[in-house]
Amino acid sequence: MPDKEINIKTRDFGEIKVKPEDILSFTCGMYGFEDYINYVILKDSPEDDIMFLQSLDNADLSFVLIDPYTILRNYDPLLAEEDLIELRVKNEAELKYLVIAIIKENIKDSVVNLKSPIAINPGTKTAKQVILQNAYPLRYNILAAEEEKRCLL
Amino acid sequence: MLVIKRKVSESIMIGDDIEIIISEISQDKVKLAINAPREIKITRKELAETCEFNITASEKIDKNSLDNIKNRLKNTEK
Numbered sequence: 001m002p003d004k005e006i007n008i009k010t011r012d013f014g015e016i017k018v019k020p021e022d023i024l025s026f027t028c029g030m031y032g033f034e035d036y037i038n039y040v041i042l043k044d045s046p047e048d049d050i051m052f053l054q055s056l057d058n059a060d061l062s063f064v065l066i067d068p069y070t071i072l073r074n075y076d077p078l079l080a081e082e083d084l085i086e087l088r089v090k091n092e093a094e095l096k097y098l099v100i101a102i103i104k105e106n107i108k109d110s111v112v113n114l115k116s117p118i119a120i121n122p123g124t125k126t127a128k129q130v131i132l133q134n135a136y137p138l139r140y141n142i143l144a145a146e147e148e149k150r151c152l153l
Numbered sequence: 154m155l156v157i158k159r160k161v162s163e164s165i166m167i168g169d170d171i172e173i174i175i176s177e178i179s180q181d182k183v184k185l186a187i188n189a190p191r192e193i194k195i196t197r198k199e200l201a202e203t204c205e206f207n208i209t210a211s212e213k214i215d216k217n218s219l220d221n222i223k224n225r226l227k228n229t230e231k
Contacts, residue, residue, distance in 0.1 A: 107218070113210075138203065
């Protein structure tokens with residue numbers, strides 16, 4: 001029997017229903033927002049690359065997420081040993097990654113944080129914002145990939 | 154900017170009561186030990202920057218900018 005759905009309040013989608021198994025628990029909150037632990041990932045429509053990380057503990061708190069591989073195809077996160085232990089995995093390949101975006105009115109000023117992605121253990125539904133060992137930029141232009149492609153043409 | 158060369162176990166002082174000791178050096182990493190009063194906040198820079206990034210990222214964005222980005226990303230994948 002499926003788990004009973006829960007009503008939640010969201011910043012951008014009004015009141016919606018989520019399944020308990022869709023709730024992510026952060027081992028410690030997002031940096032700067034340590035008090036909020038539980039989130040769900042929402043989408044406008046299934047084919048979108050843009051997602052929302054909506055807090056369940058604070059309806060007004062939501063972040064825009066992007067699949068980093070749509071921006072950098074060979075994104076290859078390297079985690080600190082203690083982060084792997086905290087997320088209860090043996091290696092990086094067992095985790096899923098999403099990056100946080102700052103969307104500006106001028107599209108050219110929009111950036112993603114490739115240095116500190118959200119790492120998710122899909123099995124346990126736990127997550128953590130990790131600071132990678134790689135030298136990825138903390139502010140990477142969303143359209144950089146597009147620019148590079150244009151250069152290749 | 155002040156640049157100083159130090160060896161393992163040597164240290165520098167910042168003011169009278171902050172000491173930074175070079176504890177270990179490997180090929181691409183240096184381990185530091187810091188003695189400082191409790192009230193001095195010590196953070197890795199990328200952590201402080203991530204904190205600042207998150208605060209900006211949590212601001213509500215207008216729908217037009219969002220739709221704009223969505224469309225551009227779709228085009229990029231093709």
